[in-house]
Amino acid sequence: MPRHAAEPAEKVQRYAGELGSGYLTADGDVLFCEACKMTVNADKRYYVGQHVQSVGHVRRHQLAQISSEEGGLASDLSPRENSFSMDLCRMMVESNIKLYKNQQQSFRTFMQKQCQADPPNHTTLRKTYLKKLYEGTVYKLRSSIGDNRICISIDETADVKGQFVVNTVIGVLNPETPSIPFLLNSDTVGRTHQTTVAQAFTNALNLLWPDRVHHERVLLFVTD
CATH class of the missing domain: 1.10.10 (Arc Repressor Mutant, subunit A)
Structure with a gap:
């Protein structure tokens, strides 16, 4: 049987549920973004996706x-x-x-x-x-990470007192939204080598997931 095109209101409701992240609301055939305080072109899924991934929307979100x-x-x-x-x-x-x-x-x-x-x-x-x-x-x-997979970068530096510091930076790997990396943890160590880097990695994951560490969600690890 031939497919029937979805009604505008039905399509808008679906876009709000699938792409909205709680900030897109449907009112009949009108799609409204609560974060940006504006209506969104819902003629095609592509237009809604463009809005959700725009720099302005991500920042307001x-x-x-x-x-x-x-x-x-x-x-x-x-x-x-x-x-x-x-x-x-x-x-x-x-x-x-x-x-x-x-x-x-x-x-x-x-x-x-x-x-x-x-x-x-x-x-x-x-x-x-x-x-x-x-x-x-x-x-x-x-909360910003949720159930997403992540990437981790660890780098060593020295502070103003000459102490060695290992910084752990984390980013979200999500194909639908751009990720902003953030500093999760800084460890002061006596020396910087593979053991202290490994310990910093473990400390960061325990801080991020105190109940249960999700090693399977770490898809990329970068260090020098």
């Missing part, structure tokens, strides 16, 4: 995920903790500002004048909020 995860961090705060201190700690860490800098008088004066808030002591940021940010970041990395 990632920002939406980050905002959602940051909201989750705020909801995990105890009654004695507050979102201002969490946001301040995040801003300083992501801007590569040492936490003790918030004790500078000019910093405190600015925060009190412009934000009407008294910044907490840097030891409070370090002991109370930094760990939550770290755990939230690791959770975000796990």
